[in-house]
Amino acid sequence: MSDSNEVLRTIDLFCGAGGITEGFRQAGYVSLYGNDAMPEAIETFKYNHPEAIADGRSIEETDPAEIRKRLGLEVGELDVLVGGPPCQGFSINAPERFLNDPRNKLFTYYERYLEEFRPKAFVFENVPGLLSLGDGKVFRQIVRIFGGLGYKVTAKILFAAHYGVPQERWRLILLGSRFGEIAHPEPSHYAVGRANFRGGSTMTFQLNETDRHRLKSPVTVGEAIGDLPRLAMGEGSEIAGYTNDAHCSYAESVRNPAGVTFNHYAAKLSKQNAERMKHVKPGGSWRDIPHELLPKGMQRARKSDHTKRYGRLRNDGLSGTVLTKCDPHWGTVFLPDQDRTLSVREAARFQSFPDTYKFLGSRVSQYVQVGNAVPVLMAKAIALTIRDHLDGLRPQPVTDESIGDLLTPVDVR
Structure with missing residues (x-):
């Protein structure tokens, strides 16, 4: 076939x-x-x-x-x-x-x-x-x-x-x-x-x-995005050149041979979320944020509530499920060693898209497209x-050995 x-x-x-x-x-x-x-x-x-x-x-x-x-x-x-x-x-x-x-x-x-x-x-x-x-x-x-x-x-x-x-x-x-x-x-x-x-x-x-x-071994967050250009909030562009060498086989496999990638822009956070982010350690979540800084609704949350809201990724761990919104109130979107949220390109790396893959439309739409993929x-x-x-459905060539395998011995006693 x-x-x-x-x-x-x-x-x-x-x-x-x-x-x-x-x-x-x-x-x-x-x-x-x-x-x-x-x-x-x-x-x-x-x-x-x-x-x-x-x-x-x-x-x-x-x-x-x-x-x-x-x-x-x-x-x-x-x-x-x-x-x-x-x-x-x-x-x-x-x-x-x-x-x-x-x-x-x-x-x-x-x-x-x-x-x-x-x-x-x-x-x-x-x-x-x-x-x-x-x-x-x-x-x-x-x-x-x-x-x-x-x-x-x-x-x-x-x-x-x-x-x-x-x-x-x-x-x-x-x-x-x-x-x-x-x-x-x-x-x-x-x-x-x-x-x-x-x-x-x-x-x-x-x-x-x-x-x-x-x-x-699993591919970690650090291996997945560690070679991408570091950004501060509000930095980046829709076309970005690499500033670091590929540091692992995963990075080598997804990088664009042309030397550029797309959709690598760091969104700005509100003043409140930027302050909250400073308190969250790698692998941590909203539980690390002082009570008075939490949104009013989350101030009533129980510590046993196993959500990953306001979470920070760990370089030696896996990303959580990539979401359709890069909103800290929804999940783990803070970078391990940069005070900002994921760019569309970093989310795409977590979805194993190559850097040659360009996402079109508004940035909000780009996050939706990546998260739904x-x-x-x-x-x-x-x-x-x-x-x-x-x-395996293709006809196999007939050989003396394959003919012998198809023959059933006959009991002549």
Whole structure:
């Protein structure tokens, strides 16, 4: 079905800025088409993936059959469909009405594209919380829908740090194939995170001490961003030259050979937040801030409240989940050794985007695009395991040994 030298083709629904598409590109795929209704995100996708058709219409306005014909594909010819539609509407007591809920039109369109294109394989990504909707009934209904279309479906919750991403981020990944089961990519890096959600102990890779010595060390915050130009609040620009040499293999792998990067600007903080920041040590949070300096609402918070608000990163740790807002009131956004918050480029480094990847639109929009993305290196690992699966379907050459393996000895007694 697939030649290892063949360029495999994808289309990406709900593509956002193109994190999955970039991961698949790095694995040797080519994207034919991307769709997302966020204007700034689709412009970013278009800029970074000029080979693909970038469609900014709402997916409800698109016709899967028209798109397939426009791409010149026969039914069953597409290699991989990728996407992650939200699945918000559900009925606990009647999950069979899942598709009738108007909030699930986006999932319905993912299904329609799957039916129209009949790709060899698909990737469906979502938040782990999907497993809890309707006590798991919605998830089981989704798997039944995919299975009813002729796909063998496997599901696992992947931890981004297991694939060299310097970030604590969990994603539910469903893989489907018309030709058998696809195994999820094995971790390449040793990292441990809190899997405090349904499926955390049964649907994740459980690593042990043997794995600690067998696998690569996780990529830390310091390794991820330590070579980028240091900035004070209000400094930086949309195009920035490097001022430091690459200091580790991760930095070398993501740096732009042209010697510049993009979207590296340090926002100014309010006077109150700048004062609060001074009290937070690396690895610390709002608990380090004097009580009288806390926002009124947080003055009533309990110390046992395990939020990461007003948190400061540690150079020797992982980033928390990259958020769609670079706001200290939302999470850990203070740098370990600079008194400022993350630039868009630093957030993109935590998502394993290469420095050549440019985010368009307002700076607020850029943070949203980065925060909504699937980490590039995790997507690349998924892409490579699908390629291995499709490569395994190729007809193998017939040899004397393979003929012998197929022959069954005959008992002539």
